[in-house]
Amino acid sequence: MQRIILVGKPNCGKSLLFNQLTGLRQKVANFPGVTVELRAGQFEQFEVLDFPGTYSLNTLSKDEEIAVEKINEALVQDDTHMLVCVLDATRLERSLVFALQVLALARKHNKNIMFALNMVDELEHHNHHIDIDKLSEQLGVPVCALSAKTLKGVDTFKQLLIESASAQAVALPEPQVDINDPVKTSRALAKEHALPASIVLKNQNRIDAFLLNNLLGSVAFFGIMFFLFQSIFTWATPLMDGVEAGIEALAGVVTTILPSGLAHDFISDAMFGGVGSFLVFVPQIMVLTFIIGILEDSGYLARAALICHKPLSYFGLSGRSFIPYLSGHACAIPAIMAARTIESPRKRLITMMTIPLMSCSARLPVYALLIAAFIPSDHYWLGVFNLQGVTFFALYMFGIITALLVSAMLSKMSLTEQDKTEMPFILELPTYRLPHWKPLMHRVINSGMQFIKRAAPVIFIVSVVLWVLGYFPMNAGLEHSWLGQFGHVIEPVFAPLGLDWRYGVAMLMSFLAREVFVGVLGTLYGIDGADENIAGLAENIAAEGMPIGTGIGLLVFYVVALQCVATVATLRAETGNGKIAWGLYALYGVLAYCLALLATILI
Amino acid sequence: MTLWDLPKNANGRISDISDQLDVGVIDRLKEMGFDIDCDVICLRRSPFAGPIVIQLGDSVISLEQDIADKIHLHTLS
Ligand SMILES: Nc1nc2c(ncn2[C@@H]2O[C@H](COP(=O)(O)OP(=O)(O)O)[C@@H](O)[C@H]2O)c(=O)[nH]1
Numbered sequence: 073m074q075r076i077i078l079v080g081k082p083n084c085g086k087s088l089l090f091n092q093l094t095g096l097r098q099k100v101a102n103f104p105g106v107t108v109e110l111r112a113g114q115f116e117q118f119e120v121l122d123f124p125g126t127y128s129l130n131t132l133s134k135d136e137e138i139a140v141e142k143i144n145e146a147l148v149q150d151d152t153h154m155l156v157c158v159l160d161a162t163r164l165e166r167s168l169v170f171a172l173q174v175l176a177l178a179r180k181h182n183k184n185i186m187f188a189l190n191m192v193d194e195l196e197h198h199n200h201h202i203d204i205d206k207l208s209e210q211l212g213v214p215v216c217a218l219s220a221k222t223l224k225g226v227d228t229f230k231q232l233l234i235e236s237a238s239a240q241a242v243a244l245p246e247p248q249v250d251i252n253d254p255v256k257t258s259r260a261l262a263k264e265h266a267l268p269a270s271i272v273l274k275n276q277n278r279i280d281a282f283l284l285n286n287l288l289g290s291v292a293f294f295g296i297m298f299f300l301f302q303s304i305f306t307w308a309t310p311l312m313d314g315v316e317a318g319i320e321a322l323a324g325v326v327t328t329i330l331p332s333g334l335a336h337d338f339i340s341d342a343m344f345g346g347v348g349s350f351l352v353f354v355p356q357i358m359v360l361t362f363i364i365g366i367l368e369d370s371g372y373l374a375r376a377a378l379i380c381h382k383p384l385s386y387f388g389l390s391g392r393s394f395i396p397y398l399s400g401h402a403c404a405i406p407a408i409m410a411a412r413t414i415e416s417p418r419k420r421l422i423t424m425m426t427i428p429l430m431s432c433s434a435r436l437p438v439y440a441l442l443i444a445a446f447i448p449s450d451h452y453w454l455g456v457f458n459l460q461g462v463t464f465f466a467l468y469m470f471g472i473i474t475a476l477l478v479s480a481m482l483s484k485m486s487l488t489e490q491d492k493t494e495m496p497f498i499l500e501l502p503t504y505r506l507p508h509w510k511p512l513m514h515r516v517i518n519s520g521m522q523f524i525k526r527a528a529p530v531i532f533i534v535s536v537v538l539w540v541l542g543y544f545p546m547n548a549g550l551e552h553s554w555l556g557q558f559g560h561v562i563e564p565v566f567a568p569l570g571l572d573w574r575y576g577v578a579m580l581m582s583f584l585a586r587e588v589f590v591g592v593l594g595t596l597y598g599i600d601g602a603d604e605n606i607a608g609l610a611e612n613i614a615a616e617g618m619p620i621g622t623g624i625g626l627l628v629f630y631v632v633a634l635q636c637v638a639t640v641a642t643l644r645a646e647t648g649n650g651k652i653a654w655g656l657y658a659l660y661g662v663l664a665y666c667l668a669l670l671a672t673i674l675i
Numbered sequence: 676m677t678l679w680d681l682p683k684n685a686n687g688r689i690s691d692i693s694d695q696l697d698v699g700v701i702d703r704l705k706e707m708g709f710d711i712d713c714d715v716i717c718l719r720r721s722p723f724a725g726p727i728v729i730q731l732g733d734s735v736i737s738l739e740q741d742i743a744d745k746i747h748l749h750t751l752s
Contacts, residue, residue, distance in 0.1 A: 382725035497739040
């Protein structure tokens with residue numbers, strides 16, 4: 073199919089234009105390990121490819137390098153008929169620097185090219201008019217003024233696009249300006265055509281005076297972050313419950329049809345129980361993607377990064393690591409996916425590797441159980457703070473501090489080949505704009521689909537393996553199953569922590585998801601529905617009189633250990649490196665064990 | 676005087692970009708509009724030596740100290 077490729081600087085409105093051209097059906101191709109995303113859609117008889125926004129063709133980071141490499145690849149292909157470079161009419165000078173680089177490239181490869189001068193609605197708002205014909209003549213490129221938001225000029229643009237893209241011959245008149253010195257030429261052209269900076273930036277600077285104010289800005293920042301955090305918990309919860317109920321209902325229907333026996337148990341426990349439970353994460357991922365999408369498209373994300381840059385840079389992290397870290401307290405999976413907004417590949421990797429240390433909501437039942445079982449409820453620290461509450465708080469802090477320390481350590485090491493380049497902190501603060509629902513919707517749907525596509529295989533394998541180990545030999549019960557027997561064999565490993573085989577089995581099983589620990593332990597203690605009856609199980613555990621050090625050790629273990637197959641799968645997909653994901657699983661496992669042992673011995 | 680020394684709301688004019696910076700970074704800065712004799716305004720200084728925010732041409736840009744102190748300004752006469 074004949075192809076049109078769309079390029080442009082970030083925030084020029086390229087995503088919106090792409091969505092206005094192509095409608096509902098889109099394909100997204102990802103490149104593992106980098107944030108580069110290629111979107112493909114259909115416009116009339118053409119395939120439109122949306123390339124990631126890049127600031128320049130001279131690259132600084134691995135992400136940019138891959139993006140530019142993809143542009144170059146597309147340019148040499150015969151199918152590529154046409155390039156469209158999107159420009160932000162309110163930032164003519166900056167947009168032109170990139171556009172002129174692209175123009176030179178198109179001329180070199182003898183491809184047709186067109187400039188889409190976007191955001192003219194904002195120019196009109198300021199009663200400014202750009203002489204398009206003159207600009208077009210100067211550049212030797214057809215220029216189309218349009219607004220992807222109000223759709224003004226989009227029809228004319230489409231017509232012209234179809235004409236030029238169908239044309240056999242490439243007809244580009246010689247430019248009247250020097251396109252080989254983009255910086256100077258852009259400056260001269262901007263002087264002639266552009267809206268003065270003082271008018272363009274007036275609103276933005278006024279809002280920034282508030283949002284970047286040291287006092288008011290901090291209040292706003294915490295307000296927004298609180299809202300974000302709340303929303304992943306509260307908005308996502310009904311959706312997650314809905315998905316869960318849906319899966320349960322489906323499981324109910326399917327399992328009543330099936331005769332009882334092996335197949336029945338496999339479908340109900342391994343399929344619906346194991347694989348189904350990971351679908352529960354999907355709403356959370358989508359809700360977080362939605363909110364981050366709003367923050368990004370509105371322009372606030374760049375400000376948030378700026379506010380957090382300094383404190384986080386002490387630990388080798390980026391200002392943009394803050395939101396993923398915060399989200400990690402709800403669930404590591406959307407948090408790891410949210411790390412995509414971190415522009416430095418190295419810092420992105422470090423952030424992704426340390427997110428699992430944040431105390432996610434799946435740890436809550438485990439913490440609740442162990443705290444109830446081991447920490448006395450009638451003790452007060454300094455006479456005021458209930459010791460159980462203090463322990464809860466301490467566990468969260470312990471996770472955060474460990475994450476920061478690990479980050480600081482990782483940032484001293486060279487991790488993989490591709491993250492040696494360091495992006496300096498040079499951040500262009502975009503204009504504040506109202507986000508448009510179309511690109512946002514595609515992003516949200518895509519985030520859920522991607523998670524399912526990439527994490528499902530690993531989760532499927534692990535749940536089947538754990539199910540088989542816990543189910544066979546048939547009718548033996550968990551204690552005498554292969555898993556139970558294995559638990560007995562490896563009991564010596566857990567003995568130094570003061571734990572017996574039951575805990576070993578529960579810990580192994582909880583790789584499926586941490587909260588499984590509670591359910592399995594309940595089964596082994598002979599308490600049905602321990603998930604709902606944490607207090608009852610806690611009493612049973614407390615009655616055994618294990619030392620408090622053992623309890624603290626277990627808690628510490630659950631703070632640090634990467635006991636979550638969905639997280640490992642997501643890490644593998646997002647880093648594009650299975651070694652990092654599984655290596656991290658092993659390392660955090662060993663670290664957790666050592667710290668737990670230390671706690672058991674010391675306390 | 677460097678860009679890093681520019682107080683909030685003050686104007687400056689770029690005199691030089693130090694070649695201590697990586698060539699790639701210098702090129703990027705040039706493309707962003709950092710060029711000799713261009714005017715900048717400092718819009719924000721952050722506490723604890725955090726990044727500064729400046730206005731340059733038609734953009735607002737945030738830079739950390741490592742870069743800002745390699746961009747020299749004409750001393751005001
Ligand atoms: N006023 C106005 N806003 C626009 C226009 N095109 C895009 N936007 C907004 O500008 C922001 C950035 O657009 P986006 O498509 O994400 O830019 P990209 O980074 O180039 O993909 C979003 O909030 C859009 O809703 C336009 O023509 N006029």
